[in-house]
Amino acid sequence: MTGVQTCALPICNIEKYPNDYAKLSYDLALVYGGLASFQDKEQNAMASLKFSQEALKVWTPDKNPLDYARTQLTMGHGFLLMAKSLGVQKARADALEAYSQAAEIYKKENLPRGYQMVLKLMRGLEKDTATGESLSLPTLPGMNTGPRTPL
16 A cells, blocks of 8 residues: 555544545545556556546446446556557446446536547447457447547
């Protein structure tokens, strides 16, 4: 554990301060995700995913839809890093699932810019770069399944 985790998490626990706990967990997920781009890719990506999952223990699609969607995006990025940098192919499907969860929230909350951003990320994962095979994307309302056009 880092110094921040050691100091903050025992004080800001999920039982007493669930929203603060979720926010701290999300912030740590962002920090570790950023670090994973520069050093200790696997270890930091895994930490980012772990903290994202901690935040999702509190933030749900019904009670905290936008926080839930942001956290799903962060998870998607963590899985994508695992897939691209470390060759973990199952992580590509996990990234698609996380992005799909975020897209559903952005669509439901009528946030077209967020929705389009997530769709663009998902489209970037359609083809497996190693095999050239198409991946099956979750079909979401408004998602163009025909020829791709720039957003």
